[in-house]
Every structure is written in structure tokens, then in C-alpha cells.
Amino acid sequence: MMEWETVIGLEVHVQLATKSKIFSGASTAFGAEPNTQACAVDLGLPGVLPVLNEQAVAMAVQFGLAIHAEIPEVSVFDRKNYFYPDLPKGYQTSQMYHPIVGAGEVEIALDDGGTKRIRVHHAHLEEDAGKSLHEDFHGMTGIDLNRAGTPLLEIVSEPDMRSAKEAAAYLKAIHSIVTYLGISDGNMAEGSMRCDVNVSVRPKGQAEFGTRAEIKNVNSFRFVERAIAYEVERQIELIEDGGRVVQETRLYDPERDETRGMRTKEEANDYRYFPCPDLLPVVLDQAYVDHLRDNLPELPDEKRTRFQEALGLSAYDAGVLSASRAMADYFEAVKDACGDAKQAANWVMGELSGALNREGLAIEDSPVSAAQLGRLIARVLDDTINGKAAKQVFQALWNGEGGGQADAADAVIEAKGLKQVTDTGAIEAMIDQVIADSPAQVAQYRDAEPDKRGKMIGYFVGQVMKASRGTANPQQVNALLKEKLDALC
Amino acid sequence: MALEQTHVQRAAHLARLALDDADADRYLDDLSNILAMVDQLQGIDTTGVAPLAHPLDATQRLRADEVTEADQRETFQRCAPAVENGLYLVPRVVE
């Protein structure tokens, strides 16, 4: 049986989170009525001209800096010529020969805990196309050009990935970088991030690449893995059956979990790229690039390292908490509010993540704010409540109790009377009552071998906690009970 | 570089221009003559000469990221050949 190696390269299209289009002043907001955000420039009406959005340039450069890429001084826009109804001018303004971001690299985490560097060939700016709506207009297709002209950063990797998992990890790393930078909302469901996957296989040890298929528009992390898995299997079977992979464009159908060839047009495309005469070369001076570099936010890698080294978190915890900027920001706010990184990490990854997963919510939509959770943890740390009560308080906060302010935990503790009882006299009184009410258990305790008594004390602790409605300090209860029971022996 | 009928047909297809056979023959003649004139360029040594895309050595000016365009769909679609529900209509596109 021949051993096969998979070779994968990704082209990721990221919609940049500018307010206006890349070459016009029309809004980029998602979900507007058809063609209400397509201005004369986006529609390609006669005589209109493009003017480049400075924010799109800044965002592209920020991405380049984040992946340690070369930022060329000069970049040039070219026209990619083809006819399609969602492409109003009959050409897409893109960057073919002189992209704004040169070669860089992205580090991905592997399953074995190691990391791998994936090289980025380049990233270039271009304009998005509109949308074709195929529902029936008397056998016609409807064209909505609201999306036309939305800025895209196309990030082209080298064929450095060797498994579907690596490809997914790379896509997640890109997602995490662009959302950290705040240059895209990274929303794959709304198409803010789209991915074309180039897949080929070759016998292990062979230097040349196999013939590749391009799978278009794979639009979720999960689908990337599944589409690649299917495509790899298809190619291997094809070759082992004596066939040959043809270079073609395929579509992934998530419902049937398969890729299939797109109806091939008879002629190959010839995009006739040439420099756009309506736009001039973009020249970035060093001071501008330096300014952007100096103002880059902390990136996922740096954050993960800091979480480990400065906050003492485990590699795993640091990785989980730095995976998205929203998660990291939430965690850091909790940590700042309670003053204990480890407790903050435990709560965010434990109770909070569990509840979010159950309800299918993103951390941005958590009903419990970071400030509220931080206050709750602080109340555990200062012994105001015990751990058991804390879970009750969390549930109450999740349900919206406590008034919604940062100090909602205090209000819940007060209202539910969950404040921990630490008064020795009060605890002793409850213990005396439990001992008096449990003659049989006391007798068993007395008759047991001393080394078995430790286990038996649990019953009494439970009864005392119950009597205190969970508010007694468990450590005190334990110590006092042992003292009193042992005195009876 | 001699021009052939396939070149004319290919260009016409890429440019989405319908040509009948008589058109194609005429364009082959015209285009061949034009390219013969253009071919004077081929004899010129341009080694080391950078292509010039714009007559002035200017650089791109950037605009602030502001929404300046209001919805003018109704006005823009007044000159459209076929619209429905705010969409431009074309014969069905098959992928």
C-alpha cells in the first residue's frame, strides 16, 4: 500500500471592517435592502472614478506587520478583466504584480503541542463583487451590488500544510490575527471570511507536487476540514484506480459532504491583467509603516506567552484564553476585577464556558459580564462566600438577577443570604444540634476504627452545611466537627 | 506576429462582442493592418527601460474612511433596462 502525503495551500479572503467601500464612499454595512448601498462608483456608471480608502490600506499593512511580512514601498492596483453580472465594471480592481503585503509567516499550533510555521506568499487588496440571487424572477437572476466594492484582503499561503487539521489550524490562526487587529469581524457565516483551498496528494517522499484541485468558497472551519478530507480521499482513490487528477475548480457541498467539479467553461480564463490607469501607485513611507507597527495591539502569540510567563497559566489554559481577542479581553477583565489570574482562568474556562456552550452563546453575548464574574470571584477569595454558594450566585447572575451592575454578585449574596458564616459560636451551635439529632451516626463513628472515621465525618459536614443553607465555612465546620466528635470517643 | 482568425474570435469572445463571419473577415484584415503598424515597436531596444503607466510620476492619494454616499437606488435604476424588487435582472446565471 502506497503512503500518500497531502499538500494544501489556502487563499483566504478577508472582508476588511472599514465603514466605507475600498474605492467609494458607500457604506459596507451588512444586510441592507438590495442595491441601496451601491453608489455610482460601485455600479460602474459611465465616467465615475475610484479613490482609495486609507483605512483599507492601513488594515492591510497592519496584517502584514502582524505576520512579520515585508511591506513593499510601492504597491500597484491592476485590473482583472472578465464579464459577470455581479462584477459591474467588467473588471475587478486587484493587485496582481505588486501586492501591498509581501512574504510573511503564520505560526499554527499542532495537536502534539508543538507549533509549525506556515509561509504566506503575499496578501493583496481587492474589491469584492456583488451577489447573484438565483430565486426565481420569471427565470431571471437578480443582481444585488451592495457588496460590490467592499474591501478584501486576499491572503495567499504557500502550499505548506500537510493535513486537513493543519489547514483548519491555519485558518483559525488567520481568523485570530484579523480579529485581534480588529481589521475584520471574521464572521464566516456572513461571508466576512471566505476560503479557497488548493489540495493535491503525492506519494510520500516525492519532491514534485501532484496536480491540484481548487475547492472554492469553503466557508467554515469545520467545512475546511471535511472538504479536504473528502477531496484527499477522492484523489487517492482516483490515482490508485489508475486515474489522474485534473486541475479544476470544485465546489464543496456541505449537505452531501462531498466536492464536485464545477461545470467547466469551454475556454480557460484570460484575465488580461494590466495596471489600473485610474489609480496611481500606492507609496508607503517608512514613518507611516513604523507608526502602524508601534500601534499594533498585542497579538495572539504574544498574549499566549504573556499569559504563561507573567500570569503563570498552563500552556493549555494560555492557549485557550488567547484564542480569540474577545475571550482574552474577557479573561483579562475578570482577572483585573478579582486580582487572581488562576481563579479567573478556572472560572472563565469552567463555569462560564460550560454555560455558554450549553446555550450556544459567544463570549461577547455572555449574560454575565466580566466585571460581574470578577466581583463574584473576589467574594470567594475574601471568604465572603464559599465555593458552593459561588455557583449559586453565578447561576443567579446568568439568569439576570442582581440588578445587572458590576456589583450584582453582592446583591445576589445579600438577597439570598449566602454570606458565609464564620462565627465559631454559631457554627458550634449548629454542630451541637446535628450531633444531638444523629445518635445512631454518632454511635457508628465512635465504634469505628480511628482511621475510618475521616470518611464518616462527611455525613456530619453535609448536615451542618444543610442546616446553614450552605453558608457555613466548610473548613471551620470540618475542624470543629472533628474536635467535637473526637471528644465523644 | 501574424494574426489569425482564431485570435479575432477569441478576442471577440473575451470582449463579449457578437461577430458574424463577414465581420470576422473584415476585422481580421483591419486588425492585421493595425498590428503590422504597431509591430514597429518590436525593433526598438528597450532593455532596462521601465514601463510608464502614467504620464506624471504622481502617487495615489487616499480618502478618509467615511460614508459619504446616500442611497440613490431609485435614481440609478431609472436608466436600467430591467429591475425588480430593487435587483438588476439578467438571464438566469447557471454555476
Add this chain to the structure above:
Amino acid sequence: MHDKTLRELAASLEAGEFSSRELTQALLGRIDRLDGELNSFISVTADQALAAADAADAARGRGEAGPLTGLPLALKDIFCTRGVKTSCGSKMLDNFEAPYDATLVEKLQAAGTVSLGKTNMDEFAMGSSNENSFYGPVKNPWDLGAVPGGSSGGSAAAVAAGLVPAALGTDTGGSIRQPAAFCGITGLKPTYGRVSRYGMIAYASSLDQAGPMARTAADCALLLGAIAGHDVRDSTSVARGVPDYTATLDDSLSGLKIGLPKEYFGEGLDPAVAEAVQAAIKVYESLGATVREVSLPHTHLAIPAYYVIAPAEASSNLSRFDGVRFGHRCEDPSDLIDLYKRSRAEGFGEEVKRRILIGTHTLSEGFFDAYYTKAQQVRRLIRQDFLDAFEEVDVLMGPASPTPAFDLGANKDPVSMYLQDIYTIAINLAGIPGISVPAGFVGKRPVGLQILGSHFAEAQLLNVAHQFQQASDWHLRRPDFAKETA
């Protein structure tokens, strides 16, 4: 009053000799009577013109008149005008009313001018004779059997015939200067980037430039001041101050260094045209200028380079005319490809299709480097010729065209038509300004003297042209056609 220049009309309006409404009405009457024969207008916008004239008269009444308030003019039908058909001389846009004004149109309106309508042109500005218009050819008022030149032939003919004192044109390879020469008027192509291209339908974006066409250089100076300047909507427009072009018109030419490119006086030049140009140069010498021969060694490559670059850009610029969002759409398309192919085949004329095909071919795989890259390299050599020449001399002079206006229908073959632009095309490739001024006649047909300057030397060109017009009277001649007997 139809014989007066803009400057003279401005003085008459200011003196109250007549109102802008009276002037507008008089000219509309002439258009009505004479343009049936001439065919210089595609659209005459009488109602809007009279409303603008009334507004101008009211402004003058309030003491708010500027130097151009109430002055009539015409716009080449390549400039988008809100609510008025903008056809670009094409069936493709026969039904197109632009939803916006070109920047140049806005500026002229803001200056208080009165547009009488949209002038005829070669379709999409592709042509040198105005025979490529969907709306039919324009005739030359000096000789109705001759072409007016192109592509701004309607603008040139309308000014020459006294239908309007000035008009706006565009120049991609000579389309202002050559028709100005053929029609015996003054036409200026400014430096690339001097006037905004926003709202001007693109032919070849790196070459197109709008400019004034009028009876005198002084009038061109007045108009250029109104339309020049940076436009935030055009990335290629230049952020550079606009001088008062009228302020330096009277500067002395003593010591002016004139270069005569020897390549502009060689084979193919009509001897009678050469004679007229030489006579004009003698006038300059009498005004204190010195003359020497210079060389622009790559001149012969300008037409080949242009017919790669311009069609390449055009093939892409004209892709937006696809029958989807505006413009001509064929009947009952069977599918999308059919919609594209028939709409475009029906909407575009022969010359436009020819240039789209050439441009598509030269950009396509396997040909791009040999044609497009090569042409852009040669473009740099051509620009360098001019930069070198302007190290030695202040301005260059020569004929605007190798012959006077040719007969309607004379140039059947595209290449022989293209070769007519031998003296004008290099200027667009280099991006420098050029002006054509009347400098004599060959028979009934006018000859134009072309004056070229370095980038942004418009003030100097206008000064040099104006001084010639102070010392000559060719620009004062009027064709018989303009002399109404009725």
C-alpha cells in the same frame, strides 16, 4: 453678437448691451437655423439654457456676476450632465441620462455659464474625423465637403460656425487640437491631471484630458481657470494651485526659445501647411523669440505605442457597457452570454469594436509583454524626448496636423486615418500640454499651429498663443457658412 469672443461678450453683458437671455436666445436661434446642415449638436437644451441665462441675469442684477456669468457654451457629449442625455456619440448610450454632473460641468455651472447643449463627437471619442458618430458626421463650416476633425468635431464646428462662442472638448490623442486646427479655432489640451476626469466618460484613462475650445487663446485662458484644479473624486487629478491664466497673457515674448522638432517637418507634411507654420514662426521671431531645431527621436513610435495603450485601456473601460445596469440591451436575450454579446455588438459602432478587439488581443495571454509592456517602455522614451527638449527650449512649435481638413469619406482605411494624428498623439503619451491656434489656410481650409509646453506650462502656452493672436488675424476670420443672409 455671435461673432464676439467670450471676453467681448462678458464686457457687453456687464455694460448692459444685452442680457444673457437675449444672447442665449439669439444663439439658440442660430443653432435652430444652421445646425440642421452642420450636425454639430446631439442635444440642444434650450429650456435649461434659458433658465440658466435668467439665473445669470438675476445674479448680475444683484451685483454677483463673475467673469463667466451668463456666457454661453457647449459641452462635448462625453461629459455627464444630470437629467440630460449623455450619449458619448454612441447608440449604446442613446437612452442614457446621467444621474450626476461631471466635475467640469459642476464647475462651469458654478461659474454661471449657460450650456446650450451637448455636441457631436466620434463614438466614445475614438476617431479623427467625427465620422464615427451614431448621430451622423459633422460638417466643417469652412467647407461642407470636409470633416471638422475629431473626436471633438461637434464642439469645434459649433464654435467655428458661430453657434456658440466656446465649447469644451476632450483630447486623448489630438481630439481637441486637431479639430481646432481643422475648424480654424483655438483649442487647448492641458497637462494630464490638470482638469478632473470625473464624470467624463473614459476612453483611455491615462491619456484623456478635457480642455477649452474657443476663438481665442484669451478665451481659453478664461475657461481653463474655471475648470482646472484638484478633484477629490479623481485620483489622477493633480493637487496643484491654479494660476490666473489671464494675468500673464500680455507678457512679452522677447527671449522666448522656440524649438522646432525636425520630425514634425518631414515626410508626409503638406507643403502648404508647412508654409503656413513657417510664416507663423516668422511672426514669433518678429516678437523677439529665437528659433532652433530640436529632435524628438522617438516620434515615429508614438502612433504604434498609442494604438496599443489606448485600445488596451479602452477595452477594459468599455466593459461596463454590458446591457445590465444602463445603456442598450438587445431584445430577448437567450442567455447571459447572448445578452452581453448582442447588446455590445448592437450598441457599439465599427471603430469602437475595432479598438476593443485590438486592446483585448494585445492584453491577452502570450501577447501582453510583446505589445503592452513594450508600448509602455516606448511611452517612457517618448516622454523623455520631450523632457530633454524642454531642457533646451521653452516651447515647441509645429503643425497640428500634416494636412488641412480632409474630405468627408476620404479615409476609408483605419490605419491611414490613425496616421493623421502623427503630430498630436505623442503629447498625450507624455502628458504635456498643447494648444492649436489658427495660422492660415490652404484653400478654404484652415491650418493650425501647434504649440507645446512642459508639464503645467499652460500659462506660458496661452501667453505665447495670445501674443501671436495680437500680431495676426487668422483667428478673426469667419467662414461664409456663419454669415447668415436670411
